[in-house]
Amino acid sequence: MKIEKLLRKNIAALKPYSSARDEYTGEARVFLDANENPFNQPYNRYPDPLQREVKAKVSKLKNIDPGKVFLGNGSDEPIDLLIRAFCEPGTDNIVTIDPTYGMYQVAAEISGIELRKVPLTPDFEFDPKALLETCNAKTKLVFLCSPNNPTGNSLGKNSIVDVLQNFGGLVIVDEAYIDFAPGKTLLSDLDNYSNLVVLQTFSKAWGMAGIRLGMAFASPEIIAVLNKIKYPYNLNILTQQKALELLNQNEQVEEWVGLLIEEREKMAKKLQKLPFVVQVYPSDANFLLVKMYDARGIYEYLADNGIIVRDRSKVNLCDNSLRITIGSESENKILLKALKNLIS
Numbered sequence: 322m323k324i325e326k327l328l329r330k331n332i333a334a335l336k337p338y339s340s341a342r343d344e345y346t347g348e349a350r351v352f353l354d355a356n357e358n359p360f361n362q363p364y365n366r367y368p369d370p371l372q373r374e375v376k377a378k379v380s381k382l383k384n385i386d387p388g389k390v391f392l393g394n395g396s397d398e399p400i401d402l403l404i405r406a407f408c409e410p411g412t413d414n415i416v417t418i419d420p421t422y423g424m425y426q427v428a429a430e431i432s433g434i435e436l437r438k439v440p441l442t443p444d445f446e447f448d449p450k451a452l453l454e455t456c457n458a459k460t461k462l463v464f465l466c467s468p469n470n471p472t473g474n475s476l477g478k479n480s481i482v483d484v485l486q487n488f489g490g491l492v493i494v495d496e497a498y499i500d501f502a503p504g505k506t507l508l509s510d511l512d513n514y515s516n517l518v519v520l521q522t523f524s525k526a527w528g529m530a531g532i533r534l535g536m537a538f539a540s541p542e543i544i545a546v547l548n549k550i551k552y553p554y555n556l557n558i559l560t561q562q563k564a565l566e567l568l569n570q571n572e573q574v575e576e577w578v579g580l581l582i583e584e585r586e587k588m589a590k591k592l593q594k595l596p597f598v599v600q601v602y603p604s605d606a607n608f609l610l611v612k613m614y615d616a617r618g619i620y621e622y623l624a625d626n627g628i629i630v631r632d633r634s635k636v637n638l639c640d641n642s643l644r645i646t647i648g649s650e651s652e653n654k655i656l657l658k659a660l661k662n663l664i665s
């Protein structure tokens with residue numbers, strides 16, 4: 322696959338901004354090249370634009386060459402950058418499943434890119450044939466979210482591979498919830514498919530939504546495109562420092578994930594027993610999609626009691642459904658107690 326041919330012409334021709342820290346990367350006695358203030362160390366200095374230290378740790382953790390790693394201000398940054406790099410406003414389009422994560426649509430609309438939706442089946446599976454038929458010569462990107470938000474299920478690996486093999490543009494697989502899923506990440510398939518981009522994030526399993534750190538994994542050619550158009554210093558010093566600290570706590574993360582999966586299964590069983598619950602959908606993520614008889618009424622009742630969940634009733638295939646994040650054991654108990662109070 323020729324990345325150069327898929328790119329927007331203006332991006333292919335673009336000469337990127339060269340920052341002081343791009344032009345000189347080594348150690349020195351005195352840095353007088355970036356108009357920084359000599360006081361207030363260490364925050365006076367611009368951060369490493371390519372986040373080499375953090376990338377080295379991420380690449381070790383994920384067993385991926387650092388040249389195949391991009392770090393962004395949340396996964397939302399690479400989502401936006403991919404659309405801006407590859408899709409010509411007013412001409413090109415992207416294709417997603419429906420329902421799915423809302424940022425693909427928002428990012429597309431901001432950039433003036435048409436978004437084509439392929440409905441999932443009632444059991445939230447996707448039909449690769451229908452998806453491929455929705456693509457045309459102007460389709461540059463396909464976004465597949467697995468496990469999917471807000472449905473919670475993983476997409477079939479064979480279906481994803483079908484799209485990877487038969488679509489001529491990039492296939493972005495958003496694995497924000499992969500740590501909670503029994504299925505494997507597609508990271509090990511990067512070498513097999515030059516059009517694959519895998520997104521992961523530190524916002525969910527890693528418990529770092531507040532520091533804004535997302536990851537994109539792809540061929541070095543695709544990573545180079547993202548680096549070319551990103552803000553020069555897209556990850557600040559505080560985020561990079563905190564990430565380095567937390568990347569040493571891998572075992573802690575595994576413990577959290579284990580606890581949350583246990584809680585998820587417990588909550589699914591208990592919620593299913595409530596008389597106003599129609600169905601708790603199977604979940605490979607850290608949330609449950611729950612269909613109820615009067616989702617809006619229950620949403621409002623919970624909110625009145627200081628418990629906020631996400632009302633997804635207006636979303637296709639999710640009528641009367643609430644998306645409930647799995648919290649700590651005590652938070653989950655508070656939710657269950659409030660719901661049980663509705664019965665008696």
Ligand SMILES: *Cc1c(COP(=O)(O)O)cnc(C)c1O
Nearest residue numbers: 395396397422470497522524535
């Ligand atoms: C939460 C979530 C993300 C994470 O976004 P960040 O910008 O990294 O916080 C990405 N994709 C999906 C589908 C999500 O639900």
